[in-house]
Amino acid sequence: MPKASDRSGVLLLNKNPGLTSFESLFAVKRAFNTRKVGHTGTLDKFASGLLIVLIGKALKIAPWFSFCDKEYEAVIRFGVETATLDPEGEVVGKGPLPSREAVEKALENFRGEILQAPPLYSAIHVDGVRAHEIARSGRQVEMKKRPVTVYEIELSSWDPPLAGLKVRCSAGTYIRSLARDIALAAGSRGHLASLCRTRIGGFKLQDAANAENLNSALKPLSPTIFNALNMELFFVDISDVQNIIHGKVFSQVFGLYKKYLDLPAAGDDRQPPEGRPFIPNVSAVFYNDESYNDELAAIIECKDGKWKYNRVFAADKGCNIPD
Incomplete structure (x- = not known):
């Protein structure tokens, strides 16, 4: 232990x-x-x-x-916008309560790839300074819009002034900004009253x-973790693991596997879990041995058409692997 x-x-x-x-x-x-x-x-x-x-x-x-990608359950409070776009900020704007129909119509503009301005109260760097530090100093700064993807967004409840949402989106999406922008598109003002993240990958x-x-x-770095990350798995013979750990050059260790590494992800019979795409050009390497089936050996990646090591992990079992 x-x-x-x-x-x-x-x-x-x-x-x-x-x-x-x-x-x-x-x-x-x-x-x-x-x-x-x-x-x-x-x-x-x-x-x-x-x-x-x-x-x-x-x-x-x-x-x-x-x-x-990530999934959230969120509640928007319409009628009031706050400086932080959450329940803790001071009120900076008010608007009429929208109808359910207006909100449903507004949601149509927030599906797919959109441009989104992050909240001023966020950890985004602006000229080397955190945006929330600028905001608390009393200065104003324009938050540049960034592309994000909203795969799914649906109205899950309606109890004015509150509206529940279910959202599936890309990393980097601010749900507080979504609340602000949906309210504005529906002819109102709003902020995020509550938020719960229910899934990551x-x-x-x-x-x-x-x-x-x-x-x-605590979960070990097992194949289960990398399946949940949507990273492809690659298994090597136990005789190669010692070479990986001891830093033998990539081509000498993986030369025998080259024909498999050169296959595109869509070229074999494996399917990404739950319809989400594999992370491109990267694989988690595990020991092809029953006694080490939960041991991560390395992460390898393909850059400019060439595979190489990205991370190498020493065995938790004291590298007690036969030469």
């Missing part, structure tokens, strides 16, 4: 409202006696739901979570742990 401070893996955390994402990590650091902890995407302080936490060597896989809120039962919830 590894020491608590040596444990690594992925933790699905059910974040409570009232805590920032950073504050939510305190309980994780205490439970696992480590400071090597980070999350893959911020949830606002007033929001709740799924926060994916990476511990130890699992921090190395953080970049690939940016490919994940293949990771679901229903599988998340509360702060009270973290130790039993």
Whole structure:
């Protein structure tokens, strides 16, 4: 059994409202006696739901979570817009309550790829400074619009001045901005009254742990994690694992597998889970041996037509792999 401070893996955390994402990590650091902890995407302080936490060597896989789509359950309060676009900000505008028909019609403009201006109170950098720091200093700044994709958005409840939404969107989409823009398109003003994130990629809120039962919830870097990330899996013979860990050049280790690596993702009989596309040009490499079936050896990627190592992971079993 590894020491608590040596444990690594992925933790699905059910974040409570009232805590920032950073504050939510305190309980994780205490439970696992480590400071090597980070999350893959911020949830606002007033929001709740799924926060994916990476511990130890699992921090190395953080970049690939940016490919994940996300699902939310949100509630818009119409009639009042706040400076922060959430319940905690001061009122900056008021408008008439829209009809359900007006809101349904407005939603048609927010499906597919759209241009969205992030909230002024956000962690976006503007000329090297966080936007929320600029806002709190009293200065005004124009937030440049960015392309995001809303795959699905539906009205789930209607109880004026409140309206419930279910949203599936790309990473980088601000639901607070959606609330503001939908209200304006419906001839009103509005802010986000509540928000719950229910899914990130293949990771679901229903599988998340509360702060009270973290130790039993840590998931190893197994094929299951990379299936949920929609990353293709690649298995190598156990005799090659030692060479990978000891830094043998890529072509010498993977030369025998070249014909498989050169296949496009759509060229074999594997299908992406739940209709979501595989992350392009990257594979998670696992040991092709029953005793190491949960051991990640490396992540490899193809750049400019050439495959190479991106990350290499030493075996948790002390590299006790036969030469």
